[in-house]
Amino acid sequence: MAITELSLDSTQHLVQRSRAGDESAFAALVEAHQSAVFGTVLRLVCDREVAAEVSNRAFFKAYQHLAGFDESRPLRAWLLRIAANEALNGLRSRRREAGHTVSGAEADIELEQISGAPDPGEIVSRRERGAAIRDAVSRLPEPQRVAVVLRYFADLAYADIAELTQQSVNNVGVTLLRARERLRRDLETRGVTTDGLP
Amino acid sequence: MACPDELTLDLWLAGALPSDEAAAVASHVHTCAACAAAEQTAHALGTELQAALALDAEELAYLSGLELASPWRTSPAAAALSWGWIALAGVVGGYAAWSVAAPGFGSVLAAAAQVGLGTVPLHLALGLVFGLGQALLDLIRHPALGLSQPLLALLALALLVWPRQLMPQRSTRA
Numbered sequence: 001m002a003i004t005e006l007s008l009d010s011t012q013h014l015v016q017r018s019r020a021g022d023e024s025a026f027a028a029l030v031e032a033h034q035s036a037v038f039g040t041v042l043r044l045v046c047d048r049e050v051a052a053e054v055s056n057r058a059f060f061k062a063y064q065h066l067a068g069f070d071e072s073r074p075l076r077a078w079l080l081r082i083a084a085n086e087a088l089n090g091l092r093s094r095r096r097e098a099g100h101t102v103s104g105a106e107a108d109i110e111l112e113q114i115s116g117a118p119d120p121g122e123i124v125s126r127r128e129r130g131a132a133i134r135d136a137v138s139r140l141p142e143p144q145r146v147a148v149v150l151r152y153f154a155d156l157a158y159a160d161i162a163e164l165t166q167q168s169v170n171n172v173g174v175t176l177l178r179a180r181e182r183l184r185r186d187l188e189t190r191g192v193t194t195d196g197l198p
Numbered sequence: 199m200a201c202p203d204e205l206t207l208d209l210w211l212a213g214a215l216p217s218d219e220a221a222a223v224a225s226h227v228h229t230c231a232a233c234a235a236a237e238q239t240a241h242a243l244g245t246e247l248q249a250a251l252a253l254d255a256e257e258l259a260y261l262s263g264l265e266l267a268s269p270w271r272t273s274p275a276a277a278a279l280s281w282g283w284i285a286l287a288g289v290v291g292g293y294a295a296w297s298v299a300a301p302g303f304g305s306v307l308a309a310a311a312q313v314g315l316g317t318v319p320l321h322l323a324l325g326l327v328f329g330l331g332q333a334l335l336d337l338i339r340h341p342a343l344g345l346s347q348p349l350l351a352l353l354a355l356a357l358l359v360w361p362r363q364l365m366p367q368r369s370t371r372a
Contacts, residue, residue, distance in 0.1 A: 030267040038261050039253045048257070052264050059266060133250035151212075152247035158214040173209045180243065 011075050019066050030059050037083045043149040044087040046138045054090055058083035077160045084164055136186040144179035199226045201233055211240050286354035
């Protein structure tokens, strides 16, 4: 992940300057965290232009609510929480507009349909292994996709994911186990070997 | 200790177990080949997923083209705010200027007529300006329309807030 790392002191200093109205300080914070924020949103919404808009909105919201940020906690997790919420809200409103929600059960059905898809070897040959995994992640039901992206892309602790998704740490663990199992099944149906997956 | 279940092992690897339970799992894993293998598999999986989900070169190039940080350097919120203040100043200033100047139009018109400058073009021009201005003021103040200076002031105040609400919608495309 290409993130310009800032020390804790630098971050706190920039946050304080941003609160005082120094927009260049906030720009520095955006620059340091834009890769994490944009990447997390992109992996959740699977659309670059939407991810760009959501990221921008998330940073704007963060700027507006910077006064309420608890400096004793990591800024990155706070930003990612805002970004993930914005992304999920966007996804839900888009689904309402489309009148279609891919629930876990529906996703199961789709997965069964995929298993009958022709020539999985050809599909795999066209794509990199990483791309195949990304695609499989994008097909996960929303709660599982959120947990996987926050854990394996954003590198958030289970406790942070639990807080963001408003569930217990144990439930985060269960969600991730199920997500990995689903990924394995999905990738197998596409002819991708999954050494690391259960 | 018996082999921990899959969830417990996962929580231990993630550092999400209470310290006493984590210590028990750790001592077990160090002596259990099956659990050690499961730990290795989990690490491999984490590495593989992290690598797969990381932004690729194309996505990073797209991100750098967005220049997400640059709008903050151009002070978009301040720019939006200034338009609201300009609108408010315009309403207040316009009302004050008209209140002062309106009686003056009549005086100028009368004075011009007295000193013999009441030629037709000048009379018409001043009459037109005065008439249009008065009609506009009457329209604004007309109770049937419900429009008033306070309403205009509210409109101007709304302009202070409205563009800020729209700011998140602005395009970020390079």
